Amino acid sequence: MSLIATAPLAGRIALVTGAGRPRGIGRSIALALADAGADVVVTDVGRARADLEVGGAGLGDDPADLEESAALVRRRGRRSLAVGLDVTDEEAVSAAIDRVRSEWGVVDVLVNNAGTGVGTGPFLDVTDAQLGVSWQVNVLGQVHLARAVLPGMIDAGRGSIVNIASTMGLAAAGGYGGYVLAKHAIVGLTRLLAHEFGGRGIRTNAVAPGYIFTDLGEAELRLTATRLGIDEGTALEAMLSEIPLGRAGTPEDIGAAVAWLAGDGAGFVNGAVLPVTGGQPAGLN
Numbered sequence: 359m360s361l362i363a364t365a366p367l368a369g370r371i372a373l374v375t376g377a378g379r380p381r382g383i384g385r386s387i388a389l390a391l392a393d394a395g396a397d398v399v400v401t402d403v404g405r406a407r408a409d410l411e412v413g414g415a416g417l418g419d420d421p422a423d424l425e426e427s428a429a430l431v432r433r434r435g436r437r438s439l440a441v442g443l444d445v446t447d448e449e450a451v452s453a454a455i456d457r458v459r460s461e462w463g464v465v466d467v468l469v470n471n472a473g474t475g476v477g478t479g480p481f482l483d484v485t486d487a488q489l490g491v492s493w494q495v496n497v498l499g500q501v502h503l504a505r506a507v508l509p510g511m512i513d514a515g516r517g518s519i520v521n522i523a524s525t526m527g528l529a530a531a532g533g534y535g536g537y538v539l540a541k542h543a544i545v546g547l548t549r550l551l552a553h554e555f556g557g558r559g560i561r562t563n564a565v566a567p568g569y570i571f572t573d574l575g576e577a578e579l580r581l582t583a584t585r586l587g588i589d590e591g592t593a594l595e596a597m598l599s600e601i602p603l604g605r606a607g608t609p610e611d612i613g614a615a616v617a618w619l620a621g622d623g624a625g626f627v628n629g630a631v632l633p634v635t636g637g638q639p640a641g642l643n
């Protein structure tokens with residue numbers, strides 16, 4: 359069996375944002391990329407930000423969790439570097455990419471996973487401040503990372519960017535407020551980058567997760583139950599009833615999808631938004 363078949367990302371440098379949470383999508387993405395042969399830079403905000411908490415779930419604010427993500431990558435025989443990074447700070451993003459390039463080389467694979475559910479709620483209840491936080495983290499964060507890695511990818515004549523969107527970026531559902539706006543913007547960003555940089559050997563795609571059982575997924579469940587005036591068990595049954603596979607997704611489901619899009623096996627896939635939903639139609643909730 360060829361090395362390409364067993365380790366399709368061998369020799370590649372990948373960077374995954376939002377990779378600190380133990381039960382998060384980002385960590386599973388990092389491990390899937392490592393299993394595919396990549397060396398992986400993992401980043402997360404690394405400090406508490408109360409303005410990013412949703413339903414009792416914040417972002418990756420514990421540096422020890424991020425170091426654990428890096429350690430798990432190393433146990434798979436790959437190099438890993440843990441970098442505390444607030445994606446809303448463009449200067450910090452630029453410095454982080456400069457550090458990676460100096461120590462390791464050009465980033466071959468960027469996974470824009472960092473995000474927040476701030477701004478989720480009934481449209482009339484969502485404040486400008488919440489919309490601002492959602493836009494800064496979910497959209498500008500991805501813009502900042504893309505701006506920072508693209509020059510190196512252009513020089514190399516190749517690269518792969520995978521943005522994490524949502525089914526709420528493909529359709530809409532009541533009660534998701536600013537989250538719908540931000541995720542639609544991510545889909546637009548994905549298609550823009552695909553068109554503008556595809557001719558330079560750089561592919562940009564997105565994964566649109568459905569209901570994934572993570573800390574943030576549990577927060578979504580609590581918010582849904584509150585919005586509908588029902589208990590969480592009933593809310594979960596209702597959500598699962600809309601998924602033909604009959605279960606919630608796992609972080610590993612997303613990691614597998616991202617690793618495929620990042621690799622050469624998806625070499626003719628550009629500008630695609632891949633729903634990973636168990637068959638749930640976009641916009642149902």
